[in-house]
Amino acid sequence: MRKHLLEVADLDRADATLVLDTTAQIEQALAGREVKKLPTLRGRTVVNLFFEDSTRTRISFELAAKRLSADVINFSAKGSSVSKGESLKDTALTLEAMGADGIVVRHSASGAPHRLAQWVQGSVVNAGDGTHEHPTQALLDAYTIRQRLGRLDGVRVAVVGDVLHSRVARSNVGLLTTLGAEVTLVAPPTLLPVGVETWPVTVSYDLDAVLPKADVVMMLRVQAERMNASFFPSAREYSRRYGLDGRRMAVLPDDAIVMHPGPMNRGMEIAAEVADSPRSTIVAQVGNGVSVRMAVLYLLLGGAPE
Amino acid sequence: MTLIKNVKPYGEEAVDIRITDGRITEMAPGLDGDDVLDGAGLIALPGLVDLHTHLREPGREDAETVETGSRAAALGGFTAVHAMANTDPVADTAGVVEQVWRLGQEAGLVDVVPVGAVTVGLGGTQLAELGAMADSAARVRVFSDDGHCVADPALMRRALEYVKALDGVVAQHAEEPRLTVGAQMNEGERSARLGLTGWPAAAEEAVIARDVLLAQHVGARLHVCHVSTAGSVDILRWAKARGVQVTAEVTPHHLLLTDELAETYDPVYKVNPPLRTDADVQALRAGLADGTIDAVATDHAPHAVEDKESEWAAARPGMLGLEQALSIVVQTMVEPGLLNWRGVADRMSVRPAAIGRLETHGRPLAVGEPANLLLLDPAHSAVVDPAALASRSRNSPYAGRELPGRVVATFLRGVPTVLDGKAQK
Numbered sequence: 001m002r003k004h005l006l007e008v009a010d011l012d013r014a015d016a017t018l019v020l021d022t023t024a025q026i027e028q029a030l031a032g033r034e035v036k037k038l039p040t041l042r043g044r045t046v047v048n049l050f051f052e053d054s055t056r057t058r059i060s061f062e063l064a065a066k067r068l069s070a071d072v073i074n075f076s077a078k079g080s081s082v083s084k085g086e087s088l089k090d091t092a093l094t095l096e097a098m099g100a101d102g103i104v105v106r107h108s109a110s111g112a113p114h115r116l117a118q119w120v121q122g123s124v125v126n127a128g129d130g131t132h133e134h135p136t137q138a139l140l141d142a143y144t145i146r147q148r149l150g151r152l153d154g155v156r157v158a159v160v161g162d163v164l165h166s167r168v169a170r171s172n173v174g175l176l177t178t179l180g181a182e183v184t185l186v187a188p189p190t191l192l193p194v195g196v197e198t199w200p201v202t203v204s205y206d207l208d209a210v211l212p213k214a215d216v217v218m219m220l221r222v223q224a225e226r227m228n229a230s231f232f233p234s235a236r237e238y239s240r241r242y243g244l245d246g247r248r249m250a251v252l253p254d255d256a257i258v259m260h261p262g263p264m265n266r267g268m269e270i271a272a273e274v275a276d277s278p279r280s281t282i283v284a285q286v287g288n289g290v291s292v293r294m295a296v297l298y299l300l301l302g303g304a305p306e
Numbered sequence: 307m308t309l310i311k312n313v314k315p316y317g318e319e320a321v322d323i324r325i326t327d328g329r330i331t332e333m334a335p336g337l338d339g340d341d342v343l344d345g346a347g348l349i350a351l352p353g354l355v356d357l358h359t360h361l362r363e364p365g366r367e368d369a370e371t372v373e374t375g376s377r378a379a380a381l382g383g384f385t386a387v388h389a390m391a392n393t394d395p396v397a398d399t400a401g402v403v404e405q406v407w408r409l410g411q412e413a414g415l416v417d418v419v420p421v422g423a424v425t426v427g428l429g430g431t432q433l434a435e436l437g438a439m440a441d442s443a444a445r446v447r448v449f450s451d452d453g454h455c456v457a458d459p460a461l462m463r464r465a466l467e468y469v470k471a472l473d474g475v476v477a478q479h480a481e482e483p484r485l486t487v488g489a490q491m492n493e494g495e496r497s498a499r500l501g502l503t504g505w506p507a508a509a510e511e512a513v514i515a516r517d518v519l520l521a522q523h524v525g526a527r528l529h530v531c532h533v534s535t536a537g538s539v540d541i542l543r544w545a546k547a548r549g550v551q552v553t554a555e556v557t558p559h560h561l562l563l564t565d566e567l568a569e570t571y572d573p574v575y576k577v578n579p580p581l582r583t584d585a586d587v588q589a590l591r592a593g594l595a596d597g598t599i600d601a602v603a604t605d606h607a608p609h610a611v612e613d614k615e616s617e618w619a620a621a622r623p624g625m626l627g628l629e630q631a632l633s634i635v636v637q638t639m640v641e642p643g644l645l646n647w648r649g650v651a652d653r654m655s656v657r658p659a660a661i662g663r664l665e666t667h668g669r670p671l672a673v674g675e676p677a678n679l680l681l682l683d684p685a686h687s688a689v690v691d692p693a694a695l696a697s698r699s700r701n702s703p704y705a706g707r708e709l710p711g712r713v714v715a716t717f718l719r720g721v722p723t724v725l726d727g728k729a730q731k
Contacts, residue, residue: 087612087615087616088616088617088620089615089616107617108619109617109618109619109620110490110500110501110502110571110618110619111500111501111502111571111617111618112617114570114571115571115572115616115617115618129501130501130502130619131501131502131503132500132501132502133501167501170499170501193497193498193504194493194494194497194498194504194506195493195494195495195496195497195498195499196498198495198498199498199499
């Protein structure tokens, strides 16, 4: 494992598999325990540095660090946005002086964790940077797929929605293909980046054509405000063409699962009947998120097992 | 009086050059005299002329001043630089351009030629008093809202027409603003992967295409700043073939660097227009070689440390260029055989001086001409150390790169501004 987890390209297939296997070991170790806590990172300090509001991700990382017995500091720098130009470097130096062993960073600017990693001694974990990457989300998605389908090699994954602005999509494309899955991106052309043709994926504009051959459908959050910038004409039209409703779910193969990184726009990209169906792994993803983040912190801060 | 011995004008036959009272008075072998400078192994070129420099004064004297920028220019072999108008206050009145011009005279290292803003406050809505700036002591001939595009097509048409009466030229920063909202880097495979908002080539090319048609329609001169894409070169080639009075410049960094550098997320590589692809770099070199692109212009853009030591999106665009411009042209154009030394003189001195209507710069190395010249040691190469630069800022994208050529001396009207590679003021 490298020192930082800034993007999924930091993980080769062996590293990624190690994270998933470690996640499984941690879940086994904690299963049935009354005190859900391991002593592994006792005396270590993990800082959750959130320049962007994300209660869900912050809580997940906080719980992961606490279950490993680390000291956790939540450093919310919300409001000190990029436009106000608060110095990321000054924040980094402050954390450095406090002796942070691990820094979990969420930032609205793509590449901010890369900059941070140049200024601090501790390990930096990217908890989502702008429209770039969200590697632990991809790891928990991969873990969830493996848990439900028993494998990743050859699994056909359709990632549907706003790929252009999605850090989740970028991380999943990289990680899932590294682990042998076949990824198809499905979106209106306006929500695919120029240059997507160089990615190791198949691209489709037609959700209905893709669904019968998908083992996994990963729905991305689509912000209705995107229609104001003409990415699509209206929320209704988007939903009709790219939303996953009960009728579309019915054409999926029998064992196929439906994923969503949350938060969902019910009725927009995903219908309530789909989100709440047995195919949905949305709640399992949240639970797996804690375990995967424990594995990442353990491997980066506690050293890999012999 | 100075006598330069055994120097090669344009890299050709070695001669001695005598400078008296600011002019070249003799060029022949075997001259005798006092105040001798050994030019053996050195190449003499006309003093370089930059059409595009940001000197930051007035307003951001923490990043650069007219004096520090002039020193950087002289060290780079320049004898004249055009100071862009996006200062604070904006150079959109006779008062501000005269202030910048006077500061340049006081520094006395290069001729600082102010560029006037096209529109009031660079706002893009109302023409600035172009005539007043042209008639001022600064004698403004180049007008530009650089940093912003004159995006309104009707206003651009009027600006092109109006400056005809001033023998002026509009230097357009070609960037369709609606296509570059939030843009951070070249739009393509790398921006897709890095999650940085793309700046499409078409946003530059569309404006150039529009403006060459407007320039032809109204019979005006147009200059295009910092051309950065292969498509722009094609459009310019087409326009010149049709007889449009269009000229264009390319920056040293667009001749050398590509968007691959954005992968570091280090904003020292953030610039507007952005670094493009290798195919663009090759097209720009070819365009400069065949004269489709008339001039190399630095777009020297100093920035304070805090404006660059940040997240990519928060950083200001721009990079230093004055002190390395000639070295980069040597590396990208001379060494591969795309330009000879006369070609370098043409693209870095003769043509930019003609575009800016400077009468005493861009003149040939010949008896009777003003002694604005530089001496270059082509055999020398050195690693760039930003801390050693004369600029007040440190945002050089060339840090750690070994570049060929060293400006040994620069003369402005016969007075050495640089000797032995050191500024004389």
